[in-house]
Amino acid sequence: MKNLRLKSARAALDMSQQNLADRVxxxxxxxxxxxxxxxxxxxxxxxxxxxxxxxxxxxxxxE
Amino acid sequence: MNSDNLFAVIIGMVFLAVFAxxxxxxxxxxxxxxxxxxxxxxxxxxxYSFFVLLFYIILCAVLDVCEIKxxxxxxxxxxxLLLSVVVLTVICIIKDAYFGVxxxxxxxxxxxxxxxxxxxxxxxxxxxxxxxxxxxxxxLSMGIFPALLSVVFLAISVAIMVKYTVNKKHTEDE
Numbered sequence: 001m002k003n004l005r006l007k008s009a010r011a012a013l014d015m016s017q018q019n020l021a022d023r024v025x026x027x028x029x030x031x032x033x034x035x036x037x038x039x040x041x042x043x044x045x046x047x048x049x050x051x052x053x054x055x056x057x058x059x060x061x062x063e
Numbered sequence: 064m065n066s067d068n069l070f071a072v073i074i075g076m077v078f079l080a081v082f083a084x085x086x087x088x089x090x091x092x093x094x095x096x097x098x099x100x101x102x103x104x105x106x107x108x109x110x111y112s113f114f115v116l117l118f119y120i121i122l123c124a125v126l127d128v129c130e131i132k133x134x135x136x137x138x139x140x141x142x143x144l145l146l147s148v149v150v151l152t153v154i155c156i157i158k159d160a161y162f163g164v165x166x167x168x169x170x171x172x173x174x175x176x177x178x179x180x181x182x183x184x185x186x187x188x189x190x191x192x193x194x195x196x197x198x199x200x201x202x203l204s205m206g207i208f209p210a211l212l213s214v215v216f217l218a219i220s221v222a223i224m225v226k227y228t229v230n231k232k233h234t235e236d237e
Contacts, residue, residue, distance in 0.1 A: 026098035029159035
């Protein structure tokens, strides 16, 4: 299932996938896979993404 | 083993040792690393590579038991080695788990792969021109090995370039 909330939160900060990937310390393809729902990140990566985007886990990852 | 072959083996071993030292130094001092998705993809690639090799060995063993001789033993082993390496490498490339987190294409690396492919292709052609025997008594002989190496390195180079082009297009589309 696509994670549109992550995509919109990233877009709201005017960040590209590459920007977010660099800040979080993963590859651009990994961010792309999370947004497309092809990869389920670990809790550690979820927390890192939330910190960078200024959101909570619930806001980005809880269904 | 004649002196020419011995010399080639020694050169090959030295090259392998230098390559191994370079890889160890690179891993120790470079920034290249993999994120969690890439590590997972690489684990899967290792798994597939292992099972392909296992299946291949079983197949060779069955053919040997049935006394179907299709290649010399050394060529059989080398084909198995190349097969598993190709599976591992191509899966890693397809899953974007080959060049680490940066995902940057290492042009020098690709050029080296292409050079190895071309050199082996030339060696194969030279072998044919010099009357090298490719099939002896119905079995593939060592004369075919440069052609196999050439195909493998060419396939890996092409896979890297295709994947890089696709990724670049996706980045532009984003």
